[in-house]
Amino acid sequence: MAERKLSVTMVEAKKARAGTAIVTGASGAIGAAIARGLAARGFEVVLVVRDQGRGERAEAAIRRAVPGARLQVHAVDLARRSAITSFARSFAGPLEILVNNAARAPRRREETPEGIETQLATNVLGYAWMIDAFAEALARAAPARVVNVASYWAGDLDLDDLEFRRRRYDNGTAYRQSKQANRMLTVLEAEQLAPSGVSVNVCHPGDVDSTLSNSLGFGGSATPDEGAATPLWLATSPDVKDQSGGYFERMRKVSCSFARDRKGIERLYEACRRFS
Numbered sequence: 058m059a060e061r062k063l064s065v066t067m068v069e070a071k072k073a074r075a076g077t078a079i080v081t082g083a084s085g086a087i088g089a090a091i092a093r094g095l096a097a098r099g100f101e102v103v104l105v106v107r108d109q110g111r112g113e114r115a116e117a118a119i120r121r122a123v124p125g126a127r128l129q130v131h132a133v134d135l136a137r138r139s140a141i142t143s144f145a146r147s148f149a150g151p152l153e154i155l156v157n158n159a160a161r162a163p164r165r166r167e168e169t170p171e172g173i174e175t176q177l178a179t180n181v182l183g184y185a186w187m188i189d190a191f192a193e194a195l196a197r198a199a200p201a202r203v204v205n206v207a208s209y210w211a212g213d214l215d216l217d218d219l220e221f222r223r224r225r226y227d228n229g230t231a232y233r234q235s236k237q238a239n240r241m242l243t244v245l246e247a248e249q250l251a252p253s254g255v256s257v258n259v260c261h262p263g264d265v266d267s268t269l270s271n272s273l274g275f276g277g278s279a280t281p282d283e284g285a286a287t288p289l290w291l292a293t294s295p296d297v298k299d300q301s302g303g304y305f306e307r308m309r310k311v312s313c314s315f316a317r318d319r320k321g322i323e324r325l326y327e328a329c330r331r332f333s
Contacts, residue, residue, distance in 0.1 A: 086266070176231040
């Protein structure tokens with residue numbers, strides 16, 4: 058069942074300081090709702106965005122909804138490891154929550170300046186690079202949490218053609234591949250961070266009418282707050298404090314066939330390491 062719509066009051070905004078959270082893609086429909094929900098729960102929230110202006114507008118909207126919210130806005134190109142590394146070097150202090158939510162689905166095949174296909178770079182490598190860059194900060198805040206926002210609309214992974222150099226590029230196919238990759242890599246990321254006291258889980262947020270969903274050719278019936286409910290639950294609920302490496306929908310753990318493909322996961326991990 059869906060979590061109730063966020064009710065933000067002055068009392069919630071004045072909760073005891075809960076630490077720091079980073080939300081990527083924080084100017085989008087779901088990302089902004091996640092950031093607002095974390096701010097209402099007392100976290101200092103770092104909004105990571107692609108466009109500074111959009112990020113500042115999202116920040117202003119959250120401040121109106123959550124008086125006293127502690128917010129920062131950083132424009133970071135998550136498709137470029139150098140940008141993530143630079144951002145991480147500027148970050149001071151421990152990190153309690155990292156929500157990897159940013160995603161792109163351009164209609165035509167695009168490449169980063171480094172020559173990496175854009176969806177792979179942003180939706181898959183960007184998640185992995187953020188976790189790598191902030192692993193130490195997360196460990197300092199342990200028990201800390203990472204939430205990877207993926208989708209139930211996942212599949213089409215081709216380990217021999219991750220960048221659509223042989224296949225005809227289709228943004229829906231590339232998106233599905235990236236979400237399958239998120240779900241698979243979460244398994245290894247959870248194992249790697251477990252000794253540090255950091256959990257890593259992945260989820261489908263809900264079918265929200267957003268810029269991303271429209272670029273894929275469909276809208277959505279869920280509100281942004283409904284879409285944010287499962288990521289927020291994974292980020293903050295005591296119900297999942299001992300969970301790691303799981304895939305969730307509607308605040309429930311769901312069996313994931315991709316997570317059982319150990320050989321595929323290891324091949325994907327090694328393929329992604331080659332872009333590091």
